[in-house]
Amino acid sequence: MSNSPDANGVVVSGEVIHEVTLSGENAPKSQVVKDAVDHLVSIGGIVYSVLVCPGKLSICFTHDPLTALKSLHELVPHYSLRSISMKENLRRLTIDGKQLENIRSLLPELLSNPSVHRFNNCSSQLILMVEASALHDIYDSLTDAINHAVGGP
Incomplete structure (x- = not known):
């Protein structure tokens, strides 16, 4: 598994990505989003995605998760947020759109x-x-489903 597509159009990134979630009614406000992203970028993080939902802001990024958590923690009392949580050591798995039906x-x-x-x-x-x-189990499930759909092994 690497950063280039396999025969089925599935790509597994070797980069370790983390997701931080800020919760509370102020979490989706634009200033909170801007400040959270700015904090992550200022410590050297690369932001991959920002998901804004009612009462929640989730950001996927690359960097040291402990440093990121410490940096973002000051936003919790400042914006009266309920909590901050982290999911560490995620991998990005990309499936080519041509395979979505499969x-x-x-x-x-x-x-x-x-x-x-x-x-x-x-x-x-x-x-x-x-x-x-x-990662390996999910990758295997995806490639098995694609192979089965296209009549492969």
């Missing part, structure tokens, strides 16, 4: 798996954030 039946199982964190879904690709411990 794995559609697998999606409900994938997205309900607590080791899978949905990252991005569009017609050209599906990007999943997967806990490192489950």
Whole structure:
């Protein structure tokens, strides 16, 4: 598994990615989002995604998670947030959009798996954030589903 697509159009990134979640009614406000992203960038992090939901802000990034957590912790009292939490050691798994139909039946199982964190879904690709411990099993499930759908082994 590497950063280039396999024969099925599945790419597994070698980069370790973490996800931090700030919770509370102020979490989705634009100033909180800006400050959180600015904090991560200022400590050398690379921000991959920002997901804003009612009462929650989740950011996927690369950097030392402990340093990031310490840096973001000051936002909790400043913006009256309820909590901050971290999911560490995620890997990015990208499925080519041409294969989405072949794995559609697998999606409900994938997205309900607590080791899978949905990252991005569009017609050209599906990007999943997967806990490192489950990466090989999920990769195997995806490639098996694709091979079965296209009549392979």
